[in-house]
Amino acid sequence: MKGISKELDRARKYVKEAGKEKKQEATPVFHLKAPVGWMNDPNGFSFYQGEYHLFYQYHPYSNKWGPMHWGHAKTRNFVEWEHLPVALAPDQEYDCDGCFSGSAIWDDNKHILAYTSVYIEKADGQASKVHQTQSIAVGDGFDYYKQENGPAISGNMLPKNSSRENFRDPKIWKENDKYYIIVGNRSEDGKGQILKFSSRNLQDWNYEGVLYQASKKIGCMWECPDYFKLNGRQILIFSPQDMQAEGLEYHCGNGSLYFVGREAEGRFLEESGGSLDYGIDFYAPQTVLTEDGRRILIAWMQSWDANIYPPELKWCGMMTFPRELFLEDQIIRQLPAGEIEAFWENEKRYEDVFVEGQVNLPDIRGRALDLTLRLRNMNCSVLEIRLAKRGNHYISIEYDTVRGIFTFDRKFSYCIRDVVNERKILLEPQGGVITMRILLDFYSVELFLNNGEKTLTSTFFMEDGNDEIEFLSFGGSFQMDLLKHDIKAL
Numbered sequence: 206m207k208g209i210s211k212e213l214d215r216a217r218k219y220v221k222e223a224g225k226e227k228k229q230e231a232t233p234v235f236h237l238k239a240p241v242g243w244m245n246d247p248n249g250f251s252f253y254q255g256e257y258h259l260f261y262q263y264h265p266y267s268n269k270w271g272p273m274h275w276g277h278a279k280t281r282n283f284v285e286w287e288h289l290p291v292a293l294a295p296d297q298e299y300d301c302d303g304c305f306s307g308s309a310i311w312d313d314n315k316h317i318l319a320y321t322s323v324y325i326e327k328a329d330g331q332a333s334k335v336h337q338t339q340s341i342a343v344g345d346g347f348d349y350y351k352q353e354n355g356p357a358i359s360g361n362m363l364p365k366n367s368s369r370e371n372f373r374d375p376k377i378w379k380e381n382d383k384y385y386i387i388v389g390n391r392s393e394d395g396k397g398q399i400l401k402f403s404s405r406n407l408q409d410w411n412y413e414g415v416l417y418q419a420s421k422k423i424g425c426m427w428e429c430p431d432y433f434k435l436n437g438r439q440i441l442i443f444s445p446q447d448m449q450a451e452g453l454e455y456h457c458g459n460g461s462l463y464f465v466g467r468e469a470e471g472r473f474l475e476e477s478g479g480s481l482d483y484g485i486d487f488y489a490p491q492t493v494l495t496e497d498g499r500r501i502l503i504a505w506m507q508s509w510d511a512n513i514y515p516p517e518l519k520w521c522g523m524m525t526f527p528r529e530l531f532l533e534d535q536i537i538r539q540l541p542a543g544e545i546e547a548f549w550e551n552e553k554r555y556e557d558v559f560v561e562g563q564v565n566l567p568d569i570r571g572r573a574l575d576l577t578l579r580l581r582n583m584n585c586s587v588l589e590i591r592l593a594k595r596g597n598h599y600i601s602i603e604y605d606t607v608r609g610i611f612t613f614d615r616k617f618s619y620c621i622r623d624v625v626n627e628r629k630i631l632l633e634p635q636g637g638v639i640t641m642r643i644l645l646d647f648y649s650v651e652l653f654l655n656n657g658e659k660t661l662t663s664t665f666f667m668e669d670g671n672d673e674i675e676f677l678s679f680g681g682s683f684q685m686d687l688l689k690h691d692i693k694a695l
């Protein structure tokens with residue numbers, strides 16, 4: 206397809222105009238959001254001609270999900286993002302109901318996008334059958350053109366027991382001159398699975414079989430797979446829908462999981478795995494390999510079930526701060542991408558702070574900061590850290606030293622919706638110490654516990670002036686070391 210369609214032109218013009226309006230409210234300092242409108246999953250996170258490109262599921266015209274476009278931004282340092290014109294609009298018969306999630310690669314001089322094209326058959330004006338197919342668009346980092354002959358991979362290539370309606374979110378890569386795509390799918394018996402395809406020319410694709418189906422039921426449809434090597438091991442990431450809670454490892458609803466394993470004869474063999482994040486707002490993560498060989502992950506920092514955005518905001522949806530992945534002892538650890546350090550200012554350090562009752566420390570306050578705590582000598586039954594506090598409003602991080610349970614709670618953050626506000630994690634101190642790195646931005650908190658062994662990500666909505674930080678102990682005392690940096694306003 207050549208030229209810019211009227212749907213794409215309309216979206217680009219709309220964003221340009223609406224995005225100009227003066228900001229009414231505090232916006233995140235170092236988390237990506239769209240200039241206006243609704244954002245969900247990250248898409249096409251890729252390195253192309255010296256920059257990192259990130260696309261995202263986008264409905265520019267309102268702060269609610271609607272016919273999906275691909276929004277587009279790029280960065281060199283994961284902190285400063287440049288917004289680019291909308292990359293894809295639902296403008297073809299086969300994708301008129303949405304350009305759903307997908308991925309991208311840099312191939313020769315071209316930027317190749319793989320996305321799910323959605324078309325809903327209607328009978329008597331009613332939606333009757335969903336068709337999800339996989340399509341390719343080729344671009345130059347700015348404009349993208351869909352392949353002339355329509356979807357590259359369609360439902361009729363699938364075996365009978367694989368859903369054609371729940372068949373989405375292609376992850377593309379190239380290996381030894383061959384292209385591969387894996388796609389999330391639901392099998393006839395209601396299990397999630399990942400299907401694999403290959404091609405020599407991006408036009409003609411072959412079905413290669415089921416890459417992976419879990420031995421036990423994990424939700425139903427598996428969305429947004431990613432597949433890559435880390436430390437010589439094969440990693441599979443995916444986001445199941447309709448999960449049931451399991452201990453404190455999985456919560457109900459949509460989750461994001463990883464498995465560590467290896468591939469043999471076209472099948473992924475799982476060895477270990479777990480949740481990628483234990484917070485309320487983390488979904489559909491995907492990764493990019495940096496120029497210097499780091500594996501960086503970004504996720505939609507929101508959830509489908511517990512969305513608490515104030516309806517008056519003209520935008521809805523943010524991305525997590527990009528995180529570097531490390532694999533040690535079959536466990537993935539995550540830490541904020543090191544680039545953030547170039548944006549640190551106002552360093553403040555405290556050592557051996559003794560907390561019994563309530564402690565507030567001079568200069569330890571703010572709403573856009575990177576704070577590391579080392580909690581030790583925990584001779585109390587419970588300790589608590591209150592962030593973004595003013596009066597009776599705050600978000601709470603609490604550690605129950607007896608049960609080894611760590612609780613995040615946002616219910617006192619002016620929340621007026623009866624949604625999930627709390628999450629719990631099992632967490633053991635390491636050598637008597639718990640380390641906690643807190644990335645706090647206006648509307649979000651990302652916690653990296655025990656050097657990133659577990660992470661917890663959540664949004665909350667409070668005004669600018671809620672910026673105190675308070676440390677509390679109950680039933681005894683604890684000690685801590687603390688290092689704080691503000692993040693420079695961009």
Ligand code: FRU
Pocket residue numbers: 245246262273305306307321373374428429488489
């Ligand atoms: C995941 C998801 C994807 C789909 C997209 C639609 O959040 O449901 O499976 O492609 O969102 O916006």
